[in-house]
Amino acid sequence: MAAFPFKIDATDGRARTGILATPRGDIRTPAFMPVGTVGTVKAMTVDQVKSTSADIILGNTYHLMLRPTAERVARLGGLHKFMRWDKPILTDSGGFQVMSLSKICKVKEEAVTFQSHLDGSRHVLSPERSMEIQADLLGSDIVMQLDELVSLPTTEDKAADAMRRSARWAQRCKDAFGTRDAQALFGIQQGGTFASLRQESADRLREIGFDGYAIGGLAVGEGHEGMVEVLDYAPEMLPAERPRYLMGVGKPIDIVEAVARGVDMFDCVLPTRSGRHGQAWTWDGPINLKNARFAEDENPLDSNSSVSPSCDYSKAYLHHLVRADEILGQVLLSWHNIAFFQDLMSQLRAAIAEGRLEAFRRTFADRQRRM
Numbered sequence: 001m002a003a004f005p006f007k008i009d010a011t012d013g014r015a016r017t018g019i020l021a022t023p024r025g026d027i028r029t030p031a032f033m034p035v036g037t038v039g040t041v042k043a044m045t046v047d048q049v050k051s052t053s054a055d056i057i058l059g060n061t062y063h064l065m066l067r068p069t070a071e072r073v074a075r076l077g078g079l080h081k082f083m084r085w086d087k088p089i090l091t092d093s094g095g096f097q098v099m100s101l102s103k104i105c106k107v108k109e110e111a112v113t114f115q116s117h118l119d120g121s122r123h124v125l126s127p128e129r130s131m132e133i134q135a136d137l138l139g140s141d142i143v144m145q146l147d148e149l150v151s152l153p154t155t156e157d158k159a160a161d162a163m164r165r166s167a168r169w170a171q172r173c174k175d176a177f178g179t180r181d182a183q184a185l186f187g188i189q190q191g192g193t194f195a196s197l198r199q200e201s202a203d204r205l206r207e208i209g210f211d212g213y214a215i216g217g218l219a220v221g222e223g224h225e226g227m228v229e230v231l232d233y234a235p236e237m238l239p240a241e242r243p244r245y246l247m248g249v250g251k252p253i254d255i256v257e258a259v260a261r262g263v264d265m266f267d268c269v270l271p272t273r274s275g276r277h278g279q280a281w282t283w284d285g286p287i288n289l290k291n292a293r294f295a296e297d298e299n300p301l302d303s304n305s306s307v308s309p310s311c312d313y314s315k316a317y318l319h320h321l322v323r324a325d326e327i328l329g330q331v332l333l334s335w336h337n338i339a340f341f342q343d344l345m346s347q348l349r350a351a352i353a354e355g356r357l358e359a360f361r362r363t364f365a366d367r368q369r370r371m
């Protein structure tokens with residue numbers, strides 16, 4: 001019995017639009033999850049995040065277990081209460097961050113041991129411990145299995161070994177997670193850029209049975225073409241009746257291309273990270289407000305978007321804030337970019353519902369290229 005009902009309201013080619021219903025609220029798909037790594041969507045208050053119409057945000061096991069520790073978050077009532085976000089939260093399991101952030105990490109069948117990138121302290125993360133942190137201590141609504149990351153390029157043998165370990169860890173996560181009505185557990189497909197391994201991974205995850213299925217091992221340096229090549233077959237290997245989540249993606253054009261290939265959920269640091277560095281995403285592509293051409297440009301960033309909070313501020317003012325490295329510049333551009341990504345998802349949902357995704361895709365790609 002699936003923990004969260006997933007109702008697909010319309011399809012257009014391989015794309016779907018629907019609702020993933022959770023006890024803390026509905027998630028309209030295709031959905032973009034702002035990244036709230038250490039219990040904050042950086043430079044934004046939860047009310048600002050809510051104002052963008054985001055239905056769900058992401059948190060990270062790796063970061064929160066190091067600081068303030070998962071036990072402290074639990075003592076303070078769990079992650080929702082701690083950060084005052086009462087809508088759904090999806091937490092990543094730590095696998096990716098341990099292997100990409102921590103100093104020294106050893107991957108064994110039993111668990112991953114690593115040193116904190118903050119103070120060098122030693123930590124152990126097993127499938128069981130990751131489930132305890134996410135489901136019991138942080139109290140997240142959607143829990144991700146612990147998986148093993150392989151950095152690209154990799155050999156088929158290495159990708160196969162890591163995928164099979166991830167599949168064994170998937171079973172251990174399912175056993176440790178148990179059956180819960182108010183929380184969901186997602187499996188993560190691995191297998192690098194090898195279709196046969198991706199198929200084997202999907203088959204093993206389906207046998208174990210999950211509430212949703214993520215595509216892992218992408219957006220790790222394979223480039224746009226490499227990613228799209230895998231997306232031409234990987235999403236459809238996963239059960240059609242459950243949500244499909246492409247982890248760590250991505251640029252607006254990547255999201256559009258992945259939605260067209262059957263992906264329902266996304267997360268990426270791009271809108272907030274690029275916003276903190278002066279970049280604003282618009283329907284005509286990204287611009288950097290540091291650029292001198294904006295010094296006396298009195299036009300707003302996105303005149304036609306009433307939602308975007310930065311529609312009241314001139315580019316000249318944003319240019320000034322970015323040049324002066326003022327905190328408000330980081331706040332307004334992060335807010336603008338998250339609002340833009342939510343606008344994009346809302347337009348994608350409408351295009352699928354009205355059967356005009358192909359036309360949307362073409363127009364969008366042409367406009368983004370213009371910059």
Ligand SMILES: CNc1nc2cc3c(cc2[nH]1)N=C(N)NC3
Pocket residue numbers: 092093094095096097144145147188215216217218219220247248249
């Ligand atoms: C930024 N790119 C990216 N690719 C990812 C891939 C994964 C992930 C996070 C990612 N972020 N988390 C996992 N637990 N596994 C796969």
